[in-house]
Amino acid sequence: MTIHEISPKQLRALLLLLVLVPFIPLVLMLRFMTDALQGERDAARERLSSDTQRTLSSATISVDRHLTTFVGPVSPEEMRRLCLEAFDPTIDISISDAGGGLVAGPAKPPGRLVAQSSIKYLDKPWTTRAWLVDERPLQEEVRDQFKVYAWTGLIAAVAICTIAAAAGLTVNQQLRLHELKNTSVATVAHELRTPLATMRVLVDTLREGRYRNEEQLREYLDLLHSENLRLSRLTEHFLTHSRLARGQYQFTFAPVRADSIANHALNSLQPKLSAPGCSFTLDVEKSLPPVMADRDSLVTVLINLLENALKYTGDEKRITLRARRDDDTLVFIVEDNGVGLTATQRKQIFEPFYQADQKLSRSRSGVGLGLSIVRAIVSAHRGRIEIASEPNRGAAFSVHIPLAQA
Template sequence: MPKSERLAWPILLLLMTVLVPSAGVVWMMREAVRNERLASNQRLREAYQIQLEAAGQAVRERWSSHASASQALSQNNDARSPARLFADLVSRGGLDSVLITDGQGDILYPDPPRSLRRRTESIDPLWLQAEKLEFTDRLFAEAAQAYTELAARSDDAVVSARARQAQVRCLIAANDNAAAIEVLQSQRTYSALYDADGRSLAAAAELRLLEIMPPQTAAWVEVRESLHQRLGNYDDVTMTSAQRRFLMNQLPQFTDQPIDWPMQDAEVLAAQAAATKGITQADASLQPTSLPGLWARASSDDRLIELYRTATLRKTLLQLTDGSLLPSGVAFAVTAPTETSDHLMDTSLGDDMGRWRLGLAMTGGDPFDDVSKQRRAVHLWIGLLVIAVTCVLAWLLATSLRQRLRLAQLKNDLVATVSHELKTPLASTRLLVDTLLSADENDDSQANAKQTREYLQLISHENARLTRLIDNFLTFSRMDQDKAILDFRTVDVGDLVNQAVTVFRERSGIDDDSLQVDEVPELSVSGDLDSLVTAVVNLLENAWKYSEDPRKITVTTDADQQHVRLAVRDNGIGMSAREIDRAFDRFYQVDQRVSRTRGGCGLGLGIVKAIAQSHGGSVRVESELGVGSRFTVCLPKLMTRTE
């Protein structure tokens, strides 16, 4: 019966023995845990329903108080500008931004673009002449002088300021930065003036100064700090929200330190919302806008439109639950209307709050489920115990079966190997002896004597081969049973290598340069010389056996502070990674064809490993298919008195 068929039924029986009880136990455990979980969830709903409803009512009341506080702040706005009110509302927290309106749908902040451009520029001949000098003739110095005259004679502060801006533009184009800086420094004092497009002249002048002044000077740093403070001053009514956002984006490029603008994100969000259709029609209930992730809510007097991002709204609603008591193991969670909830339970916060939901989420164990936990624990431990016992028994059975199969395979391998290896030298010897016996006894010619001697040498060779084979079996048997008797003495590594090479040359008949022995340094180890010689000879014979002509076998020796390494390298057929893992297994041979033509039973490397381990060392192999192999024996170094 094939080996695969002999193993099929025991393996199938073993699998059934493990899988059937384990499947039954797992099913019973799953059902028990499922029932306990259902009961626990029901008890949780009954225990937490009242607390969740109370918390939801508290959140609604606090949200109403939050909205009333914002509206009260806007109603007490007699002395506040829309910009100041915007900053105060955002600074209170709880929202991301806000739109300030006049109650009729027109937005006051962020303020819409405004233009104060005078028609005087286009009808005054001197203006036309100055613009011609600047833009057509490119005579910047003359244009700057013309703009200076315009600024001096104009009675309109805005027109004069625009002429000064044009003068600065021409001075910079004429590379007269010093004069441009002087003009800009004077414009910084125009704190109450707009330019032709409604922007603060002082802030625009300070930005231009930062661009043309030598950086990091005292004057430059003073201008930068002044502009920084100006951007945070929401009482400055001359600066539009658009100019403020622009300057907030520009100022960081003039400093290596990060600038924190608490209002910058709120300014950007308010500008986006102001440009979005439909947001100004928001009512007093929280509702999503056409901007992704943005919610809006209008005050009852329609003067405020509060803006909330989803993350901020979630955080704010959770903060409103502070003070609501809950047992350990659960926590409040907030869910948007478009989100799917996997919480223990949820309750809607109502239409006024955009139908957001307040829920309870499990964060730990169930404090009201001690009995259920104990029952589940009992079920779990019983199931695990049954599975563990089943697995242990199956493992013992598998181990026993594997050992018996391994022993049976080893016996078969031993019988087959011994039969083959003993049969070959015995058959050769018998043939040679029969040939000698059948020779003519009266033929005492020189040729007959020569042939007889050759046959006797062949018989001696086969006898030596048979002796080595039997010695290998006996050696491996003694080492495998820990019965080997080793005579540990100080062994000179050079003497060890020389003896091994001599024995190998006598056995293999190699007398050419195919075997190279590098110079051996003065090293010593503690060990049994005969056993170590046997190990090295086995490595050399293995290298010779698995190499083809021209052979190149090299023996090298080196050492570190603790170990001596003796390596045998060949240019043979090499081994794959899988073959390397089995190289030292008993009776294993990489290429059976080599063993049939050159002999061997697969015990040589196993003996090398056993000898190395008996001396407290190890052996390893490095190999590459088609390139060759390198076997290295590593032994503990015997320290000299000096070392």
């Protein structure tokens, strides 16, 4: 069975779908809750009407008995008062005669009609009506159910949004990984092609004997050696990044002095740092306390930071490597007078294959893995890295590594 890879277009469509889909159950749930609450209100009104009807019927029966035993006429208002005694203040009573004319009670309907009953007065049928003038008891009866629905809906909405957000983050991560893979493949191909093409031209030239003298032969061999070192560095960066990303990089921790780490880093870069146009300053005291670290890894950190400084400075380079103690950590600081970084670049500079200045990256070797490797190694040492930089004002990278316990 062939498994087809999802294209970026499909991933973006899926991401958009994950953003829109949660609204469907939320709308349906809101509609269900609204209908359920309306049903609760209707049921509460029905119960109120039924209870009021029974109470009103009992009250009119009592009034009717009172009228048959009472000597003398009774006013409609007295009849209304006798009916009201059976209800709480949320109910008002009106009485109308056989023709529908109002004889007692409010002139206008004071609320919603909830019950009515007939009573005989002076051999004529009169009608008593019960009006709900205050719906707060009805609302209080529904309020508890509303709280249940509200909390249930809130929890369900949070759960749906959380699941959708998690799925969206996963899809977005896959999209970024897809784009990163394409970028990394293109970058790697470009960086490998350049030295390979140079080496091929030089090898063909030497094979055909197209050189004038021993001096030119030595020059061609030096170029071959330089390009070979460049390929070796690229390959080492790829392997280191891959091992760190998969958690397979082996660290050997032991107490190491700061000057030892700095000197091993400088041994690899001495020709570049001592080249014309480069002013390099080393400020690392031998008296600094040791750190518990993997020496080769921290050497790689300093080499990558120094190479980054060399890459992003102009013709007049001023680079400084310092080390100092800061409480319970040792701080390595690499400063330069290069192009500097914006706030956005400072946030992205440690991402794999990211290069702050694309013009400089095209004119100089590198695939954008150096600082990503630096961050991974520093994190493995339970340290941290800080950047102080402004555009066109250089940059200072500070690496904090915990001191070795005495």
